Amino acid sequence: MKIGIVGLPQVGKTTVFRLATGQHEPPAGRAPLEPTQAIAPVPDQRLTALGRMHPGKKAVPATVAYLDSPAVQRGAGKGEGLGSPILTPLRQADALLHVVRAFEDARIPHVEGSLDPSRDVGLLHTELLLADLEVAEKRVARIEEALRKGRKDQNVRELEALRRSADALQAGRPLRDVDFPPEQERLLRGFQFLTAKPLLLLVNIGEEDLGKEEAILAGLRPFAGPRVALLAFAAKTEAEIARLSPEDAALFRREMGIAEPGAARLLNVSYGLLGLVTFFTVGDQEVRAWTFRRGASALEAAGTIHTDFARGFIKAEVVPFTALAEAGSLPAARKKGVLRLEGKDYPVADGDVITIRFSV
């Protein structure tokens, strides 16, 4: 999973990136307009417990990649200024994380001259809509040109899907809100439209506003939806706390009423937004966590682990993590009869510990 961080200048994008990835130094030799990417392990207490259950095996966490981009400015969507070099790398992301400034700080001037989260969300929406519109219109023009030279059915269908996209974008609708039939959706996937991606609006609040998250988010509720999540976050404070020892960090969080570390909250919301779950495997050398689409089948899970597992798939041996933890070990769980044999269509559930039986 890859999450692309976007936002206006000086809103806390890099602060969030560092908090999420633990990476504090920009890589040497990076060009100023290139995004920084870092991979972060997904902390999971269940994996830690599985590791303890299997001393001698390495615990390998699932990972998430974060992309920190330079600031988006007005006009970026039309390719003005530094528009395209900033927006194009974000097209590879599975989701966008828009950092919205809500903290007051007279020393850090706001690019729009005042603090107004709703305006900023709208502003960024517009730039992303325009960037997608440009991609759609360019392609429409090219297909129309091709059609003038000779008709191809594939082109006609693509043109239809793109015209629908362009109409929606022109009307100010992000593509994630448009219900495309599966065939059109497939045709459009390759364009990696920015407004088709799930969006996490991360409102960066000041420390003094901890406890007032609900009131601050209220103004942004109209933007939320099935594929747009809202989260308030004191990024700078979270980053400062994350540098403390675990004991001190826990103490500070309690004092400030922060129930869960910021980086973990960010991950939970991202998993929910993207419909992801975690399953586990216990191999010869390692116990491992895997990120997976909710509702995907045991056969697809097997393919994620190893193509041979999918090709020679016989059965999946499944035990929910909680049942395994209760039994204490896989052999004990097997003895207790809490291990189930499932076929290739079994929908993998969050927390499943899976052993694939396969033939070579």
Ligand SMILES: Nc1nc2c(ncn2[C@@H]2O[C@H](COP(=O)(O)OP(=O)(O)OP(=O)(O)O)[C@@H](O)[C@H]2O)c(=O)[nH]1
């Ligand atoms: N007071 C306050 N300052 C913050 C907060 N979050 C970030 N900052 C400060 O705002 C400045 C910009 O933060 P960055 O994380 O670099 O912001 P950015 O969006 O990456 O900035 P650009 O990449 O230059 O567009 C830094 O001085 C941060 O310390 C906050 O919650 N409160």
Ligand SMILES: [Mg+2]
């Ligand atoms: Mg930055």
